[in-house]
Structures are given as C-alpha cells and as structure tokens.
Amino acid sequence: MNESKFQLREQRITKIKYNSNKNFDFDEPLSIDYDIKISQNSLEDGFGIVTLDVGIFNKKNFDEVPFVIEITIEGEFDWNSSIDGEELKMLLNVNAPAVLFSYLRPFISQITLFSGNPPLVLPLIDFTN
Numbered sequence: 001m002n003e004s005k006f007q008l009r010e011q012r013i014t015k016i017k018y019n020s021n022k023n024f025d026f027d028e029p030l031s032i033d034y035d036i037k038i039s040q041n042s043l044e045d046g047f048g049i050v051t052l053d054v055g056i057f058n059k060k061n062f063d064e065v066p067f068v069i070e071i072t073i074e075g076e077f078d079w080n081s082s083i084d085g086e087e088l089k090m091l092l093n094v095n096a097p098a099v100l101f102s103y104l105r106p107f108i109s110q111i112t113l114f115s116g117n118p119p120l121v122l123p124l125i126d127f128t129n
Helices: 085-114
Strands: 006-020 034-044 047-056 067-079
Touching (some): 034 085, 047 085
Antiparallel strands (some): 034 047
C-alpha cells in the first residue's frame, strides 16, 4: 500500500450550535433531516481548505424535532503536484468532504448522547452526487 498523494493535514470544528427540545417525544420514529454544504477556499498550488457546514433538523419547526445542530468543520489538505485537474476536483469535492464527515459523525453522536438523548448516528454519505 502506498500513501495517498492527497492528505488531510489538520481538521477543526469552527462553529457549533446545539439547541435541545426537552418536550420532544422519542417514542415516535425519528426521520433524520439534514443538509450539507461544501465549500473550498485558499486553493493554492498543493494546498487548500475544504469546509463542511452541516445542519441537522435546522429546517424544521423546533416543536417537531428533538434538537437542532448546526456545525462547521474545516480541513486543511495538501496534495502532490502530480495530481491533474480532474483528479484534484474529485478529491476536493468527494474525498475531502467524506473524510471530514467521518470526523463529524462520532462527534454528533457524542453531543446528542451527552445531552440526555439517544445518540444520533448519521448515515454514511455518498458525496459523488
């Protein structure tokens, strides 16, 4: 196995907002409602920052949801100059968000668990679409 030419050097959560609905009835089945926005900036030769903004239940009426989470994570990535433009586009739009999302999923489970709710386990996301 070889080390990838595309590497995450650092990741950090830059924003988190959590509001709990203490009146929510967990006896009903829960359908997860979320949205994800991906952005890129500071793209230079061999370096860039990819940001994920994730909102969970943030588009619904608060009375109908157990909580609202808005969280932002950003990652600093670097890559080898041998990566061509199309491959880099795929890495920045698919691989980088998938890597960052893998850091957010357990964090969100912990937040919900520590707030006295059942832990929310977000599904894996296919970022190819």
